[in-house]
Amino acid sequence: MKLTSDEQDTLQGNHGEAARLAMAVIVDIGELFGAEELIPVSQAHIDTTIYMVDAGVEFVEKLCELGARFSIPTQLNPSAVDLQRPEKLRADGEILEKSRRLERAYLKMGAIPTWTCAPYQQGLVPMFGEQIAWGESNAIAFANSILGARTNRYADLMDICVAIIGKAPGFGLHLTRNRKAQLLVKLADIGSDRFRDKTLFPLLGFVFGELAGDRIGALEGMPKDVEVDDLKAFSAAAASSGAVGLFHIIGVTPEAQTREMAFQGEAPEKTLEITSQMIQNAEDRLRTTNGREADLISLGCPHYSAVQFSRLRDCFAGRKVHDSVSFWVNTSRSVYSWIENSGVLQELEQAGVTVFVDGCPLQYPKKNWNFTVAMSDSAKFANYCFSQTGLEVAFGSMADCVETAVYGKIIRRGLSWQQS
Template structure:
């Protein structure tokens, strides 16, 4: 790859986002998806290695999504996958990426300010950046985010236009939301109905903590195409934004219909390998603490529990003394990787998860059977004393 030709190619990728126009906006941060070897395969590895050798460097702070391997516990992983995942990460580091390996870069590795213009891929992080922090990014694809990271600007379309954040549809949910799974399902249903339009959400009885809203936004990003949700009483500037006239009232039945598609009864734990996976999106130290507290009265779990988090959050939680106790109770903590974990693919286990997004992709891509349960429900059912 020749540097000049490659740069021109990336410019064209940004041009293709806005046919017939050539308007750009400077960005100060990028986040890349398409990191996992299971996802991009040999084709992606080849491209990133070629790019790594071209000598081009990222112009802005650039973080990367998780891969599919935790390098501190590779025993169950196919050695070829481990090696190829390592090569992908090495190439990206050569171009100047921070080895964040997380889908929650906003927390430690790529912190944001309100109104910051950025080019992020990874839908759950995009939704969080726009809806919770008040930054501005479109839902970039792996390649458009890569192009923006190299060039330092992105196409001035979508959310970057004047009125690009204006909500077009108001969702009102009157029912009760009992846990993070309900929030995830609500997000998923909203995404289906909103399509590419930015919604404004009004909840009659908001009770959720940040874990719940993270699940809501990840669910929304899984089924919808819009880059943000205005959440009443939460999104910065929500009181000043003009409320949409078009209104859709949602209720419990819609959530339950979606639950039926993504969740089935779990088999008894002695008849099949059951694994509880949580941390999609990655768990923050605060969420790890919540899980830790939920497990307080439990000596040992009767099924495996895997949690996924970032390196930075792992370190912080470790220093707070949360991880030792978790591991004594049978909880495995993974970093650098996500629930689309390499060994999970071949195991054919039945997965229990509190993440609607995880259930969707584990069913679709890994062809696994899934059951949705909140952290609390899981501990109540499998937390034998």
């Protein structure tokens, strides 16, 4: 890989040991994937933020001790806990202490304490064509696909190195030629009128991700007036069921205003279909419990937006959560501030809802709670729930989750067009 004289100096340690180590990682990765050069990136979103193993904490602290500083604006993915209200979450002492260590190191290096998996709904939102370095699967898919920014699927630790250097290896989705669609995915018997049911978006994303795998698919048949939160749900689901870093929605996403644009003038390698039966099967598979009760409602995977909180408030319509149910919603600090100042937070708290910031809903301190069954409106959460938390799970719409919470029994109406 061709390096500039300044990059060579950094690699030789002339700009400090932290920069040398970060550059060495970036160069090794670039050479592994055949990159010809390093390219400047304008911002980073670091995924190495949830405490899982000591090595992750120690790596960040080592870089910090060596004097590492982020050279570009750098945001942070969620922590393992609510860093502002750890007592409300009953945060385990060790997990909280390790999370605090990560927090101190990142802030010392100059990170922006966003602690959110939905950075595209606040703060530093990249523009079309902007070269960035983002971690977090749903954020990567959203940035590449919906915003038209350019990032590879940056893994833990590498994202930190890129943020220090401000450059990334020029390969993969950073390059125009690698962003063309390979698969054409058509909606066989799902008309545009059915998209009025918001439950369809995460389920459709889940099926789409399974079909696409690690290939770039172009979906044909979605209406053009789709809302941002629905695209968020689609992105998160697709990135959880498949290794989706970029998708195109013909007529919706910026690089796919036409089928020809999506495929860069070439023919699709393969054409697949998604049927309503496939959507129904996905909905059934995202329920692992055979029981009728759920003791945890968990929303905010990805973190809830201000619009979603307003709709949630309307769903309750003055009713309250049943005594047998805990109702949790995860969001970012900025959205929390908005709902607090607007009065929405107070209304939800009066209904029995608990809102957490900073944390990931899949990483709560499990040994301090005795939940058995969770319900969520997120296909990503439902897909990962049992493997990451040990809880049985039921998928449903926001309204389903509220009705379940109010009555203390799982209420799952399913897709609206299948009720007639």
